[in-house]
Amino acid sequence: xxxxxxxxxxxxxTYLRISLTDRCNLRCFYCMxxxxxxxxxxxxxxxxxxIVGISERFVSLGVDTIRLTGGEPLIRKxxxxxxRELARLGVTLKLTTNGIVLxxxxxxLKEAGLRKINISLDTLEKSxxxxxxxxxxxxxxxxxxxxxxxxGFDIKLNIVLIKGVNDMEINDFIGLTRKQNIGIKFIEFMPxxxxxxxxxxxxxxxxxxxxxxxxxxxxKKLEDLKRxxxxxxxxxxxxxxxxxxxxxxxxxCAGCNRIRLTADGKMKNCLFAASETxxxxxxxxxxxxxxIILNSIKTKKFSRDGMDTEMEKSHYEKNRSMIKIGG
Ligand code: SAM
Ligand code: SF4
Numbered sequence: 018x019x020x021x022x023x024x025x026x027x028x029x030x031t032y033l034r035i036s037l038t039d040r041c042n043l044r045c046f047y048c049m050x051x052x053x054x055x056x057x058x059x060x061x062x063x064x065x066x067x068i069v070g071i072s073e074r075f076v077s078l079g080v081d082t083i084r085l086t087g088g089e090p091l092i093r094k095x096x097x098x099x100x101r102e103l104a105r106l107g108v109t110l111k112l113t114t115n116g117i118v119l120x121x122x123x124x125x126l127k128e129a130g131l132r133k134i135n136i137s138l139d140t141l142e143k144s145x146x147x148x149x150x151x152x153x154x155x156x157x158x159x160x161x162x163x164x165x166x167x168x169g170f171d172i173k174l175n176i177v178l179i180k181g182v183n184d185m186e187i188n189d190f191i192g193l194t195r196k197q198n199i200g201i202k203f204i205e206f207m208p209x210x211x212x213x214x215x216x217x218x219x220x221x222x223x224x225x226x227x228x229x230x231x232x233x234x235x236x237k238k239l240e241d242l243k244r245x246x247x248x249x250x251x252x253x254x255x256x257x258x259x260x261x262x263x264x265x266x267x268x269x270c271a272g273c274n275r276i277r278l279t280a281d282g283k284m285k286n287c288l289f290a291a292s293e294t295x296x297x298x299x300x301x302x303x304x305x306x307x308x309i310i311l312n313s314i315k316t317k318k319f320s321r322d323g324m325d326t327e328m329e330k331s332h333y334e335k336n337r338s339m340i341k342i343g344g
Contacts, residue, residue, distance in 0.1 A: 036279050100129045113175070114135070114136055115158065134171070294309060
């Protein structure tokens with residue numbers, strides 16, 4: 018299908034990230050406000066049939082890749098049915114999960130042809146994991162990562178680096194790529210509603226590369242996939258690789274092909290978009306949402322929803338918390 022979701026900068030949007038729920042079994046401090054979030058009423062959340070129906074419209078407009086995210090996507094009731102249904106749309110399916118219940122889904126994921134899984138793991142120390150996530154699932158997550166690798170899934174570990182918390186573990190994470198063909202994805206700490214963002218707590222791409230030079234003496238730059246949001250590297254002789262998502266210090270918006278759909282059926286043109294387009298209400302009325310999608314993308318700003326040079330508090334505080342967007 019020809020890509021039709023094209024913004025005013027000529028960018029073709031073929032990658033849809035769908036949040037299946039705003040609920041989660043962890044409480045990562047960088048993702049949600051300390052006091053928690055108000056959960057959306059069930060009646061306003063897309064049903065599984067609605068997710069499939071809305072996805073079909075996106076696919077008919079040229080979307081060829083769908084990532085399932087959340088909240089924690091795998092705690093959505095009957096998610097296995099949804100995975101099977103979405104697989105029928107003929108898209109490349111991907112998943113981002115915290116890994117806690119991942120082992121229960123290996124079979125259905127394989128059946129659906131879903132190979133690429135990103136798993137969040139911010140630290141290799143149990144006590145720190147409890148501090149970051151406010152829950153105690155560290156060993157279960159580690160175990161499931163290992164099992165997923167053994168089952169042949171293509172695994173990337175997502176790590177949000179925070180100064181004084183896990184930045185001293187950069188080389189330990191890169192060390193995991195020595196013998197295993199996995200990807201390590203370091204993500205710069207980003208600002209959302211209620212997450213007390215301050216770039217002084219963030220760790221930049223430059224600092225990550227400096228740490229890697231210090232730890233391993235060097236690394237080579239890999240050729241990045243077209244539209245990749247990370248710049249990727251490999252230490253000589255290592256099987257896996259590491260990448261950096263530098264949204265704050267080196268945004269990669271020029272080639273952006275992503276659209277987001279929140280669990281309550283709002284289209285977001287950008288992770289930082291303060292405004293959203295409701296697709297669920299017209300869809301429930303039986304109206305066509307194609308024109309709404311095509312018009313909405315025309316309002317997409319070139320970079321970070323208009324925060325071209327710096328992250329403005331008055332802007333990002335108007336956005337949702339990450340847990341309610343779907344990262
Ligand atoms: N629960 C799943 C998980 O943790 O992988 C999926 C949803 S989570 C919101 C998706 C990704 O967003 C995770 O990798 C998480 O680390 C990342 N994330 C959350 N808050 C962030 C922030 N403030 N800055 C950068 N990345 C963030
Ligand atoms: Fe939950 Fe993922 Fe957010 Fe952590 S990062 S609170 S696991 S949604």
